[in-house]
Amino acid sequence: MDILFPITIITSEHEEITIGSAEELSEFIADCKDDDEEEEKEIRCIDFQFPISFSVFDRDFQIIEVVEIENNRQLHRFMKRVKKSEVFASLNFPLNMVLKDGTVLTAENNEQLREIIEAAKDSCEEEDDFSRERLENYLKKCPWIVYEFKRNNQENDEFKQYAINFKDDGVVTMRSRNGDILTGEWELERTRRGIAIEMEFENLADFTLKWLLYDFEDGKIKIYEAGGNRIILKRNCEVVVDITKERVKNFLKECFWRVAELEVNDTDKEEEYIGTPLKFYANNIVKIRVNGELVEGTYEVLVRNTGIGLEINLEGRPDLKLQWLITFLSEDEIELKNADNEMELKRHCPDNDGDLNFILDALVSSEWEVASYIDEARTKPQITKTM
Incomplete structure (x- = not known):
């Protein structure tokens, strides 16, 4: 949803301000004070049920007027006069307080009012913690x-398609478009302006900032900070951030592989392809034996956005002659996918026996023909290797 400017906003001081653009709105929000500044925090989980009234006294503490308050704006302005000692007033009881869920509580005196507000304040803090925990889990999913x-009001296409993975223990990893992996720290923080996502990378200053979350919808978040800094992130559960080109190349060459699933x-x-041994070699050669036939080809590990x-x-072998995206990589399994196809490879690593490894490698990487074999005491042609 796009905001149509100009718009009018009402501040915490109940002043109306006209905002002409998204940049003005970002700057205005950035100027709002944070929690650590010496200002009373708003309690959002409870409100007065209007109208309420105050008795106004003269200097002899005689009631000279009863002021009726119809809304928060009038209440704010009246309390400013009280703070400035322009009037002397006391709140009239009984009065009703409305919780966020619609529950109405009645206070008969100042002590009951204080207890109701304190209880509501505690529930607000619990709700804030829950919301932050829920957002944290959503980001990590x-x-x-x-x-x-x-950055600084300048579009930067260099960082488009970077992939970010928010992890446990405050760890965040980022994969650039060329496959490089950067590791940093992240933290969620509740401020007076809302939830902030703070990221810090040692070698990536452009992302190292406390970003305020200002728009959140399913599958997309928008974060910003003052000075024309904004990032739009889109969720993609099929992307694997921590897989690098070198890791995959080394992993493929370590052992044999078998096609476990192919759709x-x-x-x-x-x-x-059940039981089919697949072997990746250092010189980008791949060999597979299917129904006794040795098929040799090439492979390449690619970096894509x-x-x-x-x-x-x-x-x-058109079923295998394809470009695949690696969606999952574990100690003994690789899952691959493209537009219409899926494949799962299971790793098979023989025991560390040099002779056995030599035999297995020879079986997969060489052509063999049956010369003879023994069956029911009948001699058949023997199996010999062809060069």
């Missing part, structure tokens, strides 16, 4: 992609 970035255009294909990808080129 999935990675966020930088959709728009503005192509909503059709299950894994039965054609959406994450790290794997391109496999195997002639005659």
